[in-house]
Amino acid sequence: MRLLEYQAKELFAQYGIKTPKGISSKNIEQARNDAKQLGYPFVIKVQVPVGGRGKAGGIQKCHNDDEFEIKYPQLLDMSIKGEKTRAILLEKMAEYEKELYLSLFLNRSKRCYTVIASSEGGVEIESVKNQVIREVGLGDVDAQTAEEIAKQIGLQGKTIPDFVDMLQRLAKITVEKEAELAEINPVALLKDGSLLALDGKVVTDDNANFRHPEMDKYQEKTELEERAEKSGFTLVELDGNIAVVGNGAGLVMSTLDMLADNGGKPACFLDVGGGATTESVYEALTLVSKMKKVKAILVNLYGGIVKTTTVAAAFIKAYDDKLIDLPVYARLMGSESEKSKEMLKNTRTKMFDSVEDAINGVVMEVNKRG
Known part of the structure; x- marks a missing residue:
């Protein structure tokens, strides 16, 4: 689970880490009262579970009511790397x-x-x-x-x-x-x-969140995300058209960021996890198939605990059952990667030795499909 900035700062405050004074909101009526409480000037910050907000214009300085009335609705309606604004943080500036x-x-x-x-x-x-x-x-x-x-x-x-x-x-x-x-x-x-x-x-x-019920308040899940959790993997729906699949939160997140930096629009963050089986990966593909905006799948997987052949077998079953009919661009490394490449040789999965090449390929494919 990735906390939004204001949620992380709530946690920081509980542990005595100093942060600027700030108030989060999800509508302009509440935010108008927050603005009066904070006092100008302050910063308006989009709350999304991805990086790159500054470059995308998701952080704006605000000096008066007129600026606030213009900028707050714009940021509330913003999407960054396919992720819609979930909340807005008003925060005092710091010198x-x-x-x-x-x-x-x-x-x-x-x-x-x-x-x-x-x-x-x-x-x-x-x-x-x-x-x-x-x-x-x-x-x-x-x-x-x-x-x-x-x-x-x-x-x-x-x-x-x-x-x-x-x-x-x-x-x-x-x-x-x-x-x-x-x-x-x-x-x-x-x-x-x-x-x-x-x-x-x-x-x-x-996998450890069940031990921390105090963190449940930060969970915001769609129906598909809840189904994924019950099946033992992590899915976060985004607003793009390329499903991003991998193992390990850090690997999937970095792949998502690299895809966005190269002009791709992620449709989801899908981490099959360390205990993935052919059945759970097949279930993950079932959920991807329900995302109507998805035009292609990007796989970046390093086989360690999870063998790459486990993932390959799930894709083959999904093709055989006509569950997915999408181009797949994959970089599979680690345990049994050569065997998995051979398994997927005559499928719609295109294999690459580097994630950069896979990303370039999938972005070109999606742009070509329009």
Whole structure:
């Protein structure tokens, strides 16, 4: 489950991480009262579970009532990377000296959490330079490690203990909520040397959410999304025409972002999960078949726990049963990938050695189909 920014910041506040004063809303009547309560100037921020809001115009400064009446409805009606606005956050502006980057993510291959920090923030993680990357075991970060990271990214004076405090609180969230990712980007370095979380992202492990009923309030599921959850995989419906299928929230999310950056419009985020079977992948394709806007399927899968042949068998069954009649562009790597490529050789699935080539192919296909 990926929390929206305002939801992540609610969680941050519970754990003592400082954020700007803000109020979320879903209609202009409520927002007018919120605007009076906050006072101008403030920032209007689209709430969607994807990145790239700034580039898409989903974050706007607002200085008076006239600007508010024009910008709020525009942002409420906006879609970014196929994802419709779910809420709007009004937030007080903050004056700061510098933007930093800080995150912890679950590194499944090494079975540990990893901290990434940088003296440059405000951009996607792929663009962050001068990164400090530190493995921290099961997520707890001791004060010495946090201080070393602070100094490595060039922090000084009272900012160092502030950074140590922020990182340890962020680590506590990952441990106690079983989060796959907890990110603050950017972290604002204020003029007095203190730190403020200007944005927030939290992704929790769907397989562990049953242990955290306090997080249920953040769930917003469609009928298909609820059916997917009952079947043991994760589906998030989007507003585009290319279904994105993979295994692992991080892999699927990065594929979705790459697709959008290359002109494609994602129709869904579909993570078949670590316990996928031929039957569950077939059920996933059944749900995709019910999405009338889908014109093609993009698969980016790395076989580890889940064998690529499991996914290949599900696609073959879906073709045989005439469940899907869509072009599929796939990059399958890892366990039994050569065998799966042979299995799909005479189907509508086109195989690629790189996800970039698969993305280029599927975007061209969809554009050609109109």
